[in-house]
Amino acid sequence: MRQAGRYLPEYRALRERFSFLELCRNPDAAAEVTLQPIERLGVDGAILFADILLIVEPLGVGLEFSRGEGPVIARPVRSAAHVAALSPIDVETAVPFVFEAARRVTRALGGRVPLIGFAGAPFTVASYLVEGGASRDFVETKRFMYAEPEAWHRLLNILSTATARYLNGQIAAGVAMVQIFDSWVGALAPDDYRAYVLPHTRDVIKAISPGVPVIHFGTGTAGLLPLMREAGGDVIGLDWRVALDDGWRTVGHDVAVQGNLDPVALLASPAEIRRRAADILERAGGRPGHVFNLGHGVLQQTPVDHVRALVDTVHELSARR
Amino acid sequence: MRQAGRYLPEYRALRERFSFLELCRNPDAAAEVTLQPIERLGVDGAILFADILLIVEPLGVGLEFSRGEGPVIARPVRSAAHVAALSPIDVETAVPFVFEAARRVTRALGGRVPLIGFAGAPFTVASYLVEGGASRDFVETKRFMYAEPEAWHRLLNILSTATARYLNGQIAAGVAMVQIFDSWVGALAPDDYRAYVLPHTRDVIKAISPGVPVIHFGTGTAGLLPLMREAGGDVIGLDWRVALDDGWRTVGHDVAVQGNLDPVALLASPAEIRRRAADILERAGGRPGHVFNLGHGVLQQTPVDHVRALVDTVHELSARR
Numbered sequence: 001m002r003q004a005g006r007y008l009p010e011y012r013a014l015r016e017r018f019s020f021l022e023l024c025r026n027p028d029a030a031a032e033v034t035l036q037p038i039e040r041l042g043v044d045g046a047i048l049f050a051d052i053l054l055i056v057e058p059l060g061v062g063l064e065f066s067r068g069e070g071p072v073i074a075r076p077v078r079s080a081a082h083v084a085a086l087s088p089i090d091v092e093t094a095v096p097f098v099f100e101a102a103r104r105v106t107r108a109l110g111g112r113v114p115l116i117g118f119a120g121a122p123f124t125v126a127s128y129l130v131e132g133g134a135s136r137d138f139v140e141t142k143r144f145m146y147a148e149p150e151a152w153h154r155l156l157n158i159l160s161t162a163t164a165r166y167l168n169g170q171i172a173a174g175v176a177m178v179q180i181f182d183s184w185v186g187a188l189a190p191d192d193y194r195a196y197v198l199p200h201t202r203d204v205i206k207a208i209s210p211g212v213p214v215i216h217f218g219t220g221t222a223g224l225l226p227l228m229r230e231a232g233g234d235v236i237g238l239d240w241r242v243a244l245d246d247g248w249r250t251v252g253h254d255v256a257v258q259g260n261l262d263p264v265a266l267l268a269s270p271a272e273i274r275r276r277a278a279d280i281l282e283r284a285g286g287r288p289g290h291v292f293n294l295g296h297g298v299l300q301q302t303p304v305d306h307v308r309a310l311v312d313t314v315h316e317l318s319a320r321r
Numbered sequence: 322m323r324q325a326g327r328y329l330p331e332y333r334a335l336r337e338r339f340s341f342l343e344l345c346r347n348p349d350a351a352a353e354v355t356l357q358p359i360e361r362l363g364v365d366g367a368i369l370f371a372d373i374l375l376i377v378e379p380l381g382v383g384l385e386f387s388r389g390e391g392p393v394i395a396r397p398v399r400s401a402a403h404v405a406a407l408s409p410i411d412v413e414t415a416v417p418f419v420f421e422a423a424r425r426v427t428r429a430l431g432g433r434v435p436l437i438g439f440a441g442a443p444f445t446v447a448s449y450l451v452e453g454g455a456s457r458d459f460v461e462t463k464r465f466m467y468a469e470p471e472a473w474h475r476l477l478n479i480l481s482t483a484t485a486r487y488l489n490g491q492i493a494a495g496v497a498m499v500q501i502f503d504s505w506v507g508a509l510a511p512d513d514y515r516a517y518v519l520p521h522t523r524d525v526i527k528a529i530s531p532g533v534p535v536i537h538f539g540t541g542t543a544g545l546l547p548l549m550r551e552a553g554g555d556v557i558g559l560d561w562r563v564a565l566d567d568g569w570r571t572v573g574h575d576v577a578v579q580g581n582l583d584p585v586a587l588l589a590s591p592a593e594i595r596r597r598a599a600d601i602l603e604r605a606g607g608r609p610g611h612v613f614n615l616g617h618g619v620l621q622q623t624p625v626d627h628v629r630a631l632v633d634t635v636h637e638l639s640a641r642r
Binding site for chain 1: 590
């Protein structure tokens, strides 16, 4: 899960010199941000610093990252005509800086821990394009998929093709595994997921270079887990809204799972954090194929000490098993 | 589910003369709003017009309904000291207008359709008090429950006691059944629900006048359904994020279910609405104990004709079974 960010003083220091987009586009700075949590937290993997919307810039929709508000799309994509007017995405010219950052991080890590790459899943990326930014109930996205299903599928095709290339480019640059973030897919009914999302996520996952593990993650997905598993992934990410043992049973024990501490729990006392980490490990039952993680990204107001305490606790309790 | 609101021209006309709070506090106007959808839509039940936060006004937290932003709490409740400083809630003096509206609607309906009363569940009401308004990730609410569990339980005790009295007051005024809205409880991990929420919701449900059916509703609850069932209710409300047959199996067929069309589906074509309604009825399988409903309230931009088409379709398809 995203482990760089504003809760780290060294990240905040860099952000005083660079805007968010400048950070993403500067391979040196992005590599530095990627490496920051490794020493500080003692985590077992590095997460490439990037944003899931970087690859949509070439579409010509007017992407900006406004301070405090997150991504804003000046010209939302809400019709077949809008989809037809999109410029093509050439991944190599769109995000060379991401690949360069991956190469630098891989070199700097020297195999100490693996580097994890990532991309947004077609649905979640499309939801920003259609809504024009973040959303609460995804009304425009659903309205578009219901009203113009063919245009919706064309849009998701464009995104899934670009996303697969993007992830394979990261892999060529050194990342050892990739995570696909379908962060907002939990807004959908299972049948809508099956009809409008699953085929495209499956296309992305099938196109990933063979042998590279894929983590498939979303939030609010307790009712979608069997379908997400059907879409693919070697590891299914669980958020905290489902008990880890129930979630694992639902996706099947022949697939690995990742999760699932509520990020807000890191605001509780270290003793409470320990109790919760132990509970998750207990539910995992020492079975191989559990990747301990948060159920979503680290919150900005999280004390760094608490994150470190969590990592240490998980290492200690896992070693005992 | 809430069926009055801005999508109805007759509601918008009333809102030109009254603010939202004025509407709630005026028994004549509230009764009129309650009755508006009955003829227009042909629904099988009337939903009392009110707001889940009306009963917290006596607490002295500075509740206001700002235009466009929803409820705002000027002095959020975030500590044991804040809880200790709350003024008591005397339901009879706090919301006499709700009871009066219920009496007028009951009289006007003359038994044609039942009147359904409602209240917010303790967690959802508390989340507004703690956050100071609507929230996306409920960080302050969770932080409070983790940091000061005793104060949290005291707060929820105050709310559950007032809520039970509030619902029993509505019943005394004529409502035939009640719905408890735990709209935002889906933000919680199952263990947090069990520890911090379930006992209080159960207290409310247990205190309801015997023989009056209770609908227990939340959104994003696919991972919480067994625990919500444990908390109580004759009918468990399902949102659209779980397939109706799966949700019903999860809560058990010895309890009734309500749901579960995505409100956004009402923006689709009438043919698509019909297809989706038929699918939900198919999943219910003609089993007694399914209350067809939306998975949440009607959206403001919904065409009234589409709502009417849904009601007609459900009546037609149900009669065929």
